[in-house]
Amino acid sequence: MNAALARLILAHVCVHACMAGTRLAAPLLALSQGYGAMPVGFLLALFALTQVFLALPAGRYADRHGLRRPVIYAVVAAVLGAGLAAVFPIYPVLCFAALTTGGATGVASIVLQRHVGRVAEGATQLKQVFSWLATGPAFSNFFGPFCAGLMIDHAGATAGALSGYRTAFAAMALLPIVSWLLVRTAKELPRIPHVPGAAKPRVWDLLHEPMLRRLLLVNWALSSCWDVHTFVVPILGHERGLSASLIGGILGAFAIAAAAVRVIMPLLAERLREWAVITGAMVATAVLFAVYPFLPTAWTMGLVSVLLGLALGSVQPMVMSTLHQITPEHRHGEALGLRLMSINASSVLMPMLFGALSSLIGVAGLFWIVGAFVGGSARGAWLLKPPADRTL
Known part of the structure; x- marks a missing residue:
């Protein structure tokens, strides 16, 4: 991993950690102010929700303008949302902070993924x-909430509970500024020239491609498994009467395993085949989901959660690599x-x-x-294999 990629990963971490920390602090503050389960x-x-509506326009904007301009807009949105929550820690502003930090994270993710995909040369890279890029959200999902929690507890202990929340939101607002400092010196890639007279691109043109439809269905199925867990x-x-700490430990084991496999995968990238990893992950997930309800203890649940984390954590890099290979460069x-x-959309509705x-x-x-659904969808992952090498 070179220094330029490390800076982009750290930039991704800072924007994502702003959202993750705000996602911890905002509902806790709302609960402390007397709001019930439904408003929270x-x-x-x-x-x-913002990412559902903003993702497609953000992707098109990145195709036209590259890296730095979309990132600065994302940074401004994240700083504005978290900063306003620090100044006005009331429920309507918390909702605004959720929209802006969530949307900013989605935009930054798309832009950075597009950029590093264009820099890479060949399937192995x-x-x-x-x-490597997928390790960023895994780390920021720990770093952001951990920092926000420290601010809430320690600043609140000395200056009052509300002050702790203000400090947490202010700290989250500073993180995206670090992202901009890291990205502003990144080398902008040459823009892909627009073909005069070419028809305006439509999303349906992409969805007419069978490989992309297959990939999106597979990705949605596996994402749903993550949400189910x-x-x-x-x-x-x-x-089963498990304590909150044991339940948190089971979920934590899953997250650590998902992050660990993404650290190991770059070392094995030359030997990995995208279709094989995704198909294996789907079959393994189906089997693990079948046995999960029969697990009698926290230790067995934790072990199977680790195996699920390894399977599901391996998928995103393979999906992203495949997506960049099957779509035109000017529409990444x-x-x-x-x-x-x-x-x-799945995370909102499922x-x-x-x-x-x-x-x-x-x-x-x-x-x-x-589990039956994801196992039945494994054939779609198998069909992502290059046709010349496919045997059924």
């Missing part, structure tokens, strides 16, 4: 750079936006569906239905 759930949904483990742990940003839009299904068929039934 709505607040949390807003972090993903694509897998390497996307594996996050949603169901607390419920299953509560049913748009394709990345389409992918982000689909998985964030928990409500999971809640309805689990109340009807139970937690075990939810695991088995989603």
Whole structure:
């Protein structure tokens, strides 16, 4: 990993950590102000909602303007949202902060992914750079909430609870500024020239490509598995009388495993094949979901969560590498936006569906239905294999 890539990864970490820390502090503050579960759930949904509507325009904008201009807009939005929450820590402003920090993170992710994908040369480098880049959100999901929690506890202990939240939001507002300092010196890649008289690109043109449709379906199926695990483990742990710390440890083991596999993958990139990794992850997830409801102890749940983390954590770099190989270079940003839009729409809608299904068929039934779906979708991942080498 070279210094330029390391700076971009750190820039990604800072923007994402701003959102992750705000996502911890905002609902905690709302709860402390007397808001109930429904307003807090709505607040949390807003972090993903902006990305659903902003991802596709952001991708197209990145295709036209490159790296630095979209990043500065993302930085301004994140600083504005978290900064206003520090000055006016009230529920409507917290909702605004959720929209702006969530949207800024989505824009920055698309722009940085597009940039490093264009810098990479060949399939092996694509897998390497996307594996390294994927470690950023994994780290920031720890770093942002950890810093925000420290600010809330320690600043609040000396100057009052509200002061602790103000300090946390102010600290989160500083992080995107670091991102801009890291990105502003990055070398801008040559813009792809516009073909005079060419028809205006439409998203349906991309979706007419069978390989991209297949890839998006596979990515959505695996993203839903990630959401199911996050949603169901607390419920299953509560049913079995596990403490909050044990449930948190199970989820933490999953996150650590997902991050660890992304650190290891660049070392093995030359031997990995995207279609094989994705297919293997889908089959492994289906099997692990089938046995999960039968696990009797926290230790066995933790072990299977680690295996799930290894399987699901390996997918994103392979999906990103494949996406850059099957879409035209001048539409990479748009394709990345389409992918982000689909998985964030899933993150907004699927928990409500999971809640309805689990109340009807139970937690075990939810695991088995989603596991059967992802296992049945594995053929789509297999068909991502280059046709010349495919044997069925």
